[in-house]
Amino acid sequence: MSWASLLAGAPFLVVGALLGGWAQTALFAGALLVDWIGTYVTSRQGNWRVYSAAHWSGLFVLLAIGESVAAIGVGAGAHGGFYAPALFGGAALYLGGHVLFGNRLHATVKVPRLVTVAVLLVALPGAIAVPPLVALGALVLVLAGLIAFETRQYAEQRRELRQ
Known part of the structure; x- marks a missing residue:
């Protein structure tokens, strides 16, 4: 490009x-x-x-998610606590869907993702009470923690798949 x-x-x-x-x-x-x-x-x-249609479709999904977050941010100024259920609930729903999908396909349960879903739902009332930028920062920290944990936990499996 x-x-x-x-x-x-x-x-x-x-x-x-x-x-x-x-x-x-x-x-x-x-x-x-x-x-x-x-x-x-x-x-x-x-x-x-286009050598990888899956890659392109994934990029379109990321774009759609980004646009959704931007739309939530625009609406947050006019409706105080409107953004928090959409951000925290949406992330919890997304991760919960991953857990259910993984369970359905592989008969496994990714406990770290379930814990993250619980953390997001418990944190939701607090996210309503704080400014939107603080809530967004908290959401990013929780999700970054999950990513860091899973990156470390599954490093060996990724290494084996690449070989």
């Missing part, structure tokens, strides 16, 4: 964000087109293929 194509599309994104409405949609589409064309032109010999 070329930085030039990303930079060329940036003005479309900025102007679109400032204008809003249909102009925003058109300018965002223009930024996407500029990026696609730039990537195609600068790729090796014009050979532009």
